[in-house]
Amino acid sequence: MTPDRILSWTPAAIVFDCDGTLMDTERHWEVARELTASDFGVGTEPDFARRAKGLHYTECGVLMAREAGRPELAGRLTERLLSSFRTLAAETPRTMPGARELVANAAKFAPLAVASNCPLEVVEECLVTADLRRYFDHIVVPDSATRPKPHPDVYLAAARYCGAAAAETLAVEDSHCGVQAATRAGLRVLGVGPWPGEETAAMVDLWVAALDEPRIFEWASERVARRLRG
Template identity: 65%
Template structure:
């Protein structure tokens, strides 16, 4: 890990993950997975929860059906998972500690984007409820031509839409799946979370337990132009 590669650098763009990075929604995904599996009479293990973290919801639905030994339930579990997750988020939309402050600082010196494995409408809704949507020029999610994380596609597309090279872009991520995607895209990676694995530590350039860390907030604040007029307006949005 080489924290100085970020700490002494100003990125040309910053791309954030959403679940677990901007929004405190990873717990909602876990609760939704547990609720759906239990509704089918299955009890998920701790190992399952770790394996499912960060996966695209369709891949998660397939994994759930495989764990239950019922691949025929994939479609039903996937639909139930997304419906349950949306209900949980709507009831308790909460940002991760330090995330709003970092976003509002970063948008004053670089274009921002979100690269997420969630459906577009879920990301839009979460960011809207958090009052952060206007800070992001683009939201990139998997589609017919863009593969989900851990493939690098969503990050490569985000950099392209922001008009910068991946090597000049900072990715902010909390999951193993997402860090693999960002590193695979050739970006520098700020990892966030309490207990990084050895592989996550090796892939991330800088790891912090929370975006509230004074070093992170100080790094972003030091890059705000002295005469900044405030948050930049977004240039567009990904359809």
């Protein structure tokens, strides 16, 4: 990792992942996967949660069905996953530590976007509930022309919509799947969350335990001050 590539740099745009990065919703996906598997009486491998983290929910449903030896259940598992997640997320919305402060500061010196594997309406609901939607110029999610993470499409599109070159754009991510997408798109990457292991950490420019780390707050505040000085 090369922290100076982040901490001594001012990006032309910043693109945030949503689940587990801005919103404390990754736990809801974990519970939704457990409930769905239990409801359908299907089992998964012990490390399923790790491998499913960050995947598009449809891919998660397919993976769950395949590992259970019930590929015909993929569609129903996917529907139940999303339904359970939306219920859980609506009940206890919460932002990740430092996310609100970083977003508010970052919006003062760079255009912001969200790149997520979740459906657009789910991302919108989360950001509106958390009073974060107003800071983001664009939300990019997979569609018929945009492949989900770990493909680079959502990050390439987000940078383009912000009017920035990929190499001048910062991605903020918490999962191996998302980090793969951002690095394949050519963005610099700030990783956040529990230590992900050497494989993922080696792909990012800087990994922090949380967005409320003092050096991240200081980095953003310094760039706001520079912008105000003109």
